[in-house]
Amino acid sequence: MITFEQVTKRYETGQEALANVSFQVDRGQMVFLTGHSGAGKSTLLKLIMRMETPTSGRVQVAGQNLTQLHKKDIPFYRRHIGVVFQNHQLLFDRTVFENVALPMRISGQSEVEIGKRVRAALDKVGLLHKEKSNPVSLSTGEQQRVGIARAVVNKPALLLADEPTGNLDPELSQEIMNLFRDFQQVGVTVLIASHDHELIQSMALPVMTLADGQLVSFG
Numbered sequence: 001m002i003t004f005e006q007v008t009k010r011y012e013t014g015q016e017a018l019a020n021v022s023f024q025v026d027r028g029q030m031v032f033l034t035g036h037s038g039a040g041k042s043t044l045l046k047l048i049m050r051m052e053t054p055t056s057g058r059v060q061v062a063g064q065n066l067t068q069l070h071k072k073d074i075p076f077y078r079r080h081i082g083v084v085f086q087n088h089q090l091l092f093d094r095t096v097f098e099n100v101a102l103p104m105r106i107s108g109q110s111e112v113e114i115g116k117r118v119r120a121a122l123d124k125v126g127l128l129h130k131e132k133s134n135p136v137s138l139s140t141g142e143q144q145r146v147g148i149a150r151a152v153v154n155k156p157a158l159l160l161a162d163e164p165t166g167n168l169d170p171e172l173s174q175e176i177m178n179l180f181r182d183f184q185q186v187g188v189t190v191l192i193a194s195h196d197h198e199l200i201q202s203m204a205l206p207v208m209t210l211a212d213g214q215l216v217s218f219g
């Protein structure tokens with residue numbers, strides 16, 4: 001699903017964020033990405049989202065060489081990737097339903113389809129009864145689940161999460177992980193960047209470790 005071949009990313013500042021990184025994540029795998037602050041985790045995720053391009057090497061996602069991806073095709077490409085952030089980036093001027101509906105509105109889908117899929121996504125994260133609420137009235141864990149519902153509403157084949165449990169207590173973190181597991185079990189590939197060693201150790205999952213831009217282990 002994701003293949004990096006000798007990928008190096010050097011920013012314009014001269015900072016080398018990734019150095020000669022190669023790995024493969026198979027379809028349907030769930031993998032942790034870890035490493036110290038500044039190790040290159042966000043850069044790796046940005047390359048997968050095609051928000052950055054490699055200085056050298058090749059990034060391939062779902063059989064598509066991202067360097068060859070035409071600019072006009074990037075929005076369509078991104079539609080197949082769900083992204084979950086630590087600070088969930090919800091809009092507080094609209095309902096939970098509308099927050100989750102946003103990616104589908106952007107891709108111009110019908111009202112009937114939106115209603116069906118948004119409710120299915122909210123049901124999956126256990127928040128169907130909150131569809132009319134404003135996200136501001138929800139707990140942090142619930143807000144994070146709304147963020148996850150929004151990330152999966154377009155049924156992505158790939159789910160990326162950047163510190164998804166950063167501000168949650170261990171119990172809620174576990175809950176979020178169980179949700180990711182559910183998605184993995186229906187065939188979604190899940191890549192989770194995290195600093196949370198306790199959480200990582202509590203899950204029997206492959207771990208990719210970056211240090212100073214190098215992939216030091218994957219197992």
Ligand SMILES: Nc1ncnc2c1ncn2[C@@H]1O[C@H](COP(=O)(O)OP(=O)(O)OP(=O)(O)O)[C@@H](O)[C@H]1O
Nearest residue numbers: 011013015016017036037038039040041042043044
């Ligand atoms: N847009 C940018 N321009 C220049 N340097 C950057 C840019 N983005 C990241 N860097 C640098 O690249 C290196 C890797 O950063 P990155 O954000 O990928 O690390 P990270 O592992 O995600 O860190 P954190 O856990 O703190 O988020 C760091 O030295 C960072 O300062």
